[in-house]
Amino acid sequence: MLERAESYEALVSGFRWRIPARYNIADVACSAFAARAPEREALLHLREDGSVERWTYGRLDEASSRLANALKAQGVTRGERVALLLPQSPQTLLSHLAVYKLGAVAVPLANLFGVDALRYRLADSGAAAVITDAAGLAKLSEIRDELGTLRLIVSTDGAAPGALCFDTLVSQGAASFEAAATGPDDPAMMIYTSGTTGQPKGALHGHRVLAGHLPGIQMAHEFLPRPGDLFWTPADWAWAGGLLNALLPALTLGVPVVSYRFEKFDPERAFALLERFAVRNAFIPPTALKMMRAVTNPRARFDLALRTVGSAGEALGRETYDWAREDLGLTVNEFYGQTECNAILASCAALGVSRAGAIGKPVPGHEVAVIGEDGSVLAPGEQGQIAVRRPDPVMFLRYWGQDEATLGKFIGDWMTTGDQGVVDEDGYVHFVGRDDDIITSAGYRIGPGEIEDCLLSHPAVALAAVVGKPDPLRTEIVKAFIVPTTGVAPDAALEEEIRDHVRTRLSAHEYPREIAFVEELPMTTTGKVIRRLLREDAAHGGLETEE
Secondary structure, three states: OOOOOOOOOOEEEEEEOOOOOOOEEEHHHHHHHHHHHHOOOOEEOOOOOOOEEEHHHHHHHHHHHHHHHHHHHOOOOOOOOEEEEEEOOOOHHHHHHHHHOOOOOEEEEOOOHHHHHHHHHHHOOOOOOEEOOOHHHHHHHHHHHHOOOOEEEEEEOOOOOOEEEEEHHHOOOOOOOOOOOOOOOOOEEEEEEEEOOOEEEEEEOOOOOHHHHHHHHHHHHOOOOOOOOEOOOOOOOHHHHHHHHHHHHHHHOOOEEEEOOOOOOOOHHHHHHHHHHHOOEOOOOOOHHHHOOOOOHHHHHHHOOEEEEEOOOOOHHHHHHHHHHHHOOOEEEEEEEEEEEEHHHHHHHOOOEEOOOOOOOOOOOEEEEEEEHHHOEEEOOOOOOEEOOOOOOOOEEEEEOOOHHHOOOOOOOOOEEEEEEOOOOOOOOEEEEEEOEEEEEOOOOOOHHHHHHHHHOOOEEEEEEEEEEEEOOEEEEEEEEEEOOOOOOOOOHHHHHHHHHHHOOEEEEOOOOOOEEEEOOOEEEOOOEEHHHHHHHHHHHHOOOOO
8 A cells, every 4th residue: 555655756755565365355345344344334325216335344244245155055166167147236246246356367358248258258267157137148149059068157137037036046056255365366357358350358357456556556546545435437347447547446445435337327417426426536537537527617516525536447538637627626546557457547636646648657566668579678768568567566467368369468577568658858648549459448458359340240241350449438439340231232221230240249348330441451561460551541531551
């Protein structure tokens, strides 16, 4: 944890990692507070009917212990993967805590995933159990017979054919459970992240990932916790941003968290929620902040208590930075990382570490640099790849079942990010762009391979390539270039049909918002699509050929 300092230099020089040999996320995020302050408020869940469900640390600890005992009785063992296909809710948090207590591995999955996306992740992870709701059950029913390792399905919406009732399991389990004696490097969670080619990769993290996040989150939120702090994020808890930039660090620091399921982000409702709960600290991705800019005179219309706003997942931009200062009366603290190694750069206006257009300075405890292709550290002003030196407690253990991809992530002891950047003379890191084909849209990192595979499963699609097109709101949108099947005459109806095909089978954030039908795709002589030309066409128009 960070101790408050008077300067960035003092903050860095005074920091040392102190992670005990026994470390379990459930212990530090819940049980420790439950033991000494069981009535301390931990979670405030806003229901759809407008009522608020309140959970103390003591109640969370007991209920998650009951669930852990019930899952153990159902045969879930240490090291097995348990998928959590749920929205923001108390049941989601209870499931995470129970899995960590068991020493099993949580695999968070976004509710908006379609059956193809779920099929791949559940099969690849070898998930033994899934905890989900009625909407998730409907999707699982289409693929259940294809998942040989899946033995147990639990539903938070009550028992159903092939699924046990979540509440019944909790009521039947014993009230106490001694968390597994895990160490910092024992696997705790696996979060799938998209790559430039092929299917998504499971980034496996040890329990230490929570400890590794704390300095960056405390820095971005100006020495969280302070008296009266209360946390909220619209980010899905299935994403590293919602889970590790908000939920688990806040609870570990004793800061209660507000939860609410947005079917679709609504800036007016977001401001109303901030006012109703007097939220003091928020993690809001840049796209959501850009949408909130459309709300006029927010401080005049809403009685806001915000002390800090942190933002990450894509570039914030100077306009949004300036808007927050003027219309919210605070400086958004931008920070940076990726699923494999998160919260490694940060801003902190309280320390004077803030610069429009920069993604921050290295967080205490992390060695971050811009490096060249040979791994050498580049001088200020030289463009290269943003990288983090190992060992680092926030760094992933490995990619699940992909040793070669894990090795390829490193140049010597530097873990590469695939993001190009420049360090200025004052030590601020500026994001330049990606040196791969990842599409960043509304805070999500999207790999084209999975979308292209889904497009090719449509009978009207012969060939497909996907790139990101610059977009002022979402940073990028997904644009698909499609060669139609012989005899198919493309029209607006087909475009919409293809969009729906991807939206329902993969995810609502991965479908192509724009589609261009072309006679052929630009390719090299070796048969590789020249994505650079497609990106240029998406940005400026005019697809050209290249040898």
